[in-house]
Amino acid sequence: MNFSLLIGFLGLILIKWVDGGTNYTNTDAMVELTLVQSAVAKGAVCLDGSPAGYHLQRGHGSGANNWLVDLEGGGWCNDRDSCMSRSTFSLGSSKYMDKILFSAILSNNSDENPDFYNWNRVRVRYCDGASFAGEGYDNVSGLYFRGQRIWSAVMEDLMDLGMNSSQQALLSGCSAGGLASILHCDSFRSLFPLQTIVKCLADAGLFLDYVDVSGQRTLRDLYDGVVTLQGVAQNLPKRCISRMNATSCFFPENLVNGIDTPIFLLNAAYDTWQIQNSIAPISAEEDGPWKSCRLSYLNCNSSQIEFLQEFRRKMTRVGENFYQSKATNGLFINSCFTHGQAVLPDTWYGDNSPSIANKGIAQSVGDWYFNRSEVKLIDCPYPCDRTCHNLVL
Numbered sequence: 550m551n552f553s554l555l556i557g558f559l560g561l562i563l564i565k566w567v568d569g570g571t572n573y574t575n576t577d578a579m580v581e582l583t584l585v586q587s588a589v590a591k592g593a594v595c596l597d598g599s600p601a602g603y604h605l606q607r608g609h610g611s612g613a614n615n616w617l618v619d620l621e622g623g624g625w626c627n628d629r630d631s632c633m634s635r636s637t638f639s640l641g642s643s644k645y646m647d648k649i650l651f652s653a654i655l656s657n658n659s660d661e662n663p664d665f666y667n668w669n670r671v672r673v674r675y676c677d678g679a680s681f682a683g684e685g686y687d688n689v690s691g692l693y694f695r696g697q698r699i700w701s702a703v704m705e706d707l708m709d710l711g712m713n714s715s716q717q718a719l720l721s722g723c724s725a726g727g728l729a730s731i732l733h734c735d736s737f738r739s740l741f742p743l744q745t746i747v748k749c750l751a752d753a754g755l756f757l758d759y760v761d762v763s764g765q766r767t768l769r770d771l772y773d774g775v776v777t778l779q780g781v782a783q784n785l786p787k788r789c790i791s792r793m794n795a796t797s798c799f800f801p802e803n804l805v806n807g808i809d810t811p812i813f814l815l816n817a818a819y820d821t822w823q824i825q826n827s828i829a830p831i832s833a834e835e836d837g838p839w840k841s842c843r844l845s846y847l848n849c850n851s852s853q854i855e856f857l858q859e860f861r862r863k864m865t866r867v868g869e870n871f872y873q874s875k876a877t878n879g880l881f882i883n884s885c886f887t888h889g890q891a892v893l894p895d896t897w898y899g900d901n902s903p904s905i906a907n908k909g910i911a912q913s914v915g916d917w918y919f920n921r922s923e924v925k926l927i928d929c930p931y932p933c934d935r936t937c938h939n940l941v942l
C-alpha cells in the first residue's frame with residue numbers, strides 16, 4: 550500500500566487549480582495548539598502516546614454561545630507499518646503539531662465565512678489514523694489506537710470551556726474527518742440538552758464501497774485493516790453493527806440513513822481522493838492508461854470518463870436515498886474534480902466559488918443549518934458545471 554497516497558488529503562499542499570481560483574487577501578488568524586488536559590491519564594493519546602490536541606478561537610457577539618467543532622482529516626493507517634510512519638509526523642503525534650491557519654469554514658472573517666465567523670470555532674487534530682474511532686494498544690509496536698478516547702476527552706475539555714451552554718452547535722469535518730463527523734454525529738448531539746440546535750456536516754466524507762478499475766475493492770480492503778488493527782468495531786453505531794460487519798459499517802452509505810441528528814453531505818461527485826485511491830488506485834494499474842487520468846481528469850479518455858460517470862451515479866443514488874430518509878438532511882453534490890470544499894477559502898465562499906443553480910457552498914450549508922431553505926442540490930454530470938475549481942496533481 551503506497552503510504553503517501555493514504556495520506557491523500559495532505560496532497561492538497563501541492564494543488565494547482567486548473568480553473569477558477571480567486572486572489573484572496575489573507576487576513577485569517579493563526580491559532581495556537583491546546584493539548585488536552587490530563588490526556589495521558591485518560592489515554593487520549595496519539596499513535597505515539599503523545600497527548601491529543603485542538604485549536605480554539607473564541608466566538609463573540611451573537612456567536613458567543615455557538616460552537617463549531619471541526620474534525621481534521623488525513624487518510625487512515627491500516628497496518629503496523631503505515632501507523633508507525635504516521636507516528637513520526639503530526640498525523641500521529643502532537644510533538645510535530647504547531648499552530649494552524651483558521652480559514653474558510655473556520656475563518657473569523659465575515660467576508661470569508663458569513664454564518665460562522667463569530668462562533669466559537671475548534672479544529673480537533675487528527676492523530677489516531679482511524680477517524681477518531683479506534684480503541685486498542687499494540688504491544689509489539691508500542692502504538693496506541695485511541696481515537697475514541699481522543700474524541701471523548703476533547704469533548705469533555707470543550708464542555709468545560711463553555712460548550713456546555715451552547716445554543717447552536719455544528720460538528721464538521723473533512724475527508725477522514727468527514728467520516729468521523731458521520732460516525733460521531735449522534736454522540737455529539739447527546740452531549741447537549743434538547744433545546745440546543747445540533748447538526749453535522751460531512752465534507753468529502755462520502756467514501757463509497759466501490760469496485761475499482763481492476764475489479765478489486767481496494768478501499769474496503771483498506772478499511773478492513775483499519776477496523777481490525779485499531780479495534781474500531783466496538784465504537785461503530787450499534788444500529789449498523791446489528792445488520793452488517795464492522796468494515797461495511799465504516800462506509801457512510803451504510804450509516805447515514807440511520808443517523809437521527811440532521812446532517813449535511815457535501816461532496817464532489819468526482820472525488821479526487823477516491824479516484825486516486827479507490828476507483829483507479831496504483832495497485833490496480835500502475836502504468837497503463839489510468840496513470841495519467843488518475844492525476845488529472847484532463848488526461849482521461851472517453852471510456853474512463855464513463856467509468857467515472859458510473860461512480861457519480863452511485864454517489865447520487867446514495868445521496869438521494871439519504872436525502873429522502875429524513876426531512877432535516879441537506880445535500881450538495883457538485884460535478885467537480887476535487888476533495889474537500891469547506892476547508893478552502895476559494896471553494897467555501899466567494900464570487901468565484903463553486904455553485905449549483907447559483908447557490909454556493911457556504912450559502913447552502915448556512916441555508917440548511919439555519920432553516921432558511923431546504924438544500925438538496927445535485928449537479929448535472931461533467932462537463933456541464935463551469936463553476937468548479939478542479940484539482941490536478
Ligand SMILES: *[C@@H]1O[C@H](CO)[C@@H](O)[C@H](O)[C@H]1NC(C)=O
Binds near residue numbers: 569570571572
Ligand atoms: C491572481 O494574481 C495573479 C498574479 O498577480 C494573476 O496573474 C492572476 O490573473 C490573478 N487571478 C485572478 C483570478 O484575478
Ligand SMILES: *[C@@H]1O[C@H](CO)[C@@H](O)[C@H](O)[C@H]1NC(C)=O
Binds near residue numbers: 576577579658
Ligand atoms: C481574526 O483573529 C485574529 C487573531 O485573533 C485577529 O488579529 C483578526 O483581527 C481577526 N479578524 C477579524 C476580521 O476579526
Ligand SMILES: *[C@@H]1O[C@H](CO)[C@@H](O)[C@H](O)[C@H]1NC(C)=O
Binds near residue numbers: 688689
Ligand atoms: C501482547 O499482548 C498479547 C495479547 O494481549 C499477549 O498475549 C502477549 O503476551 C503480549 N506480549 C507482550 C510482549 O507483552
Ligand SMILES: *[C@@H]1O[C@H](CO)[C@@H](O)[C@H](O)[C@H]1NC(C)=O
Binds near residue numbers: 709710711714
Ligand atoms: C458549564 O460548565 C462550567 C464549567 O465546568 C460550569 O461552571 C457551568 O455551570 C456549566 N454550565 C451549564 C449550563 O451546565
Ligand SMILES: *[C@@H]1O[C@H](CO)[C@@H](O)[C@H](O)[C@H]1NC(C)=O
Binds near residue numbers: 794797
Ligand atoms: C463484510 O460484508 C461484506 C458485504 O456483505 C462482505 O462482502 C465482506 O466479505 C465482509 N467482510 C468481512 C471482513 O467479513
Ligand SMILES: *[C@@H]1O[C@H](CO)[C@@H](O)[C@H](O)[C@H]1NC(C)=O
Binds near residue numbers: 853
Ligand atoms: C481508454 O482507457 C481505457 C481504460 O483504461 C483503455 O482500455 C482504452 O484502451 C483507452 N482508449 C483509448 C482510445 O486510448
Ligand SMILES: *[C@@H]1O[C@H](CO)[C@@H](O)[C@H](O)[C@H]1NC(C)=O
Binds near residue numbers: 746918919
Ligand atoms: C429548524 O427547524 C426545526 C424543525 O422545525 C427546528 O427544530 C429547529 O429548531 C430549527 N432550527 C433553527 C436553527 O432555527
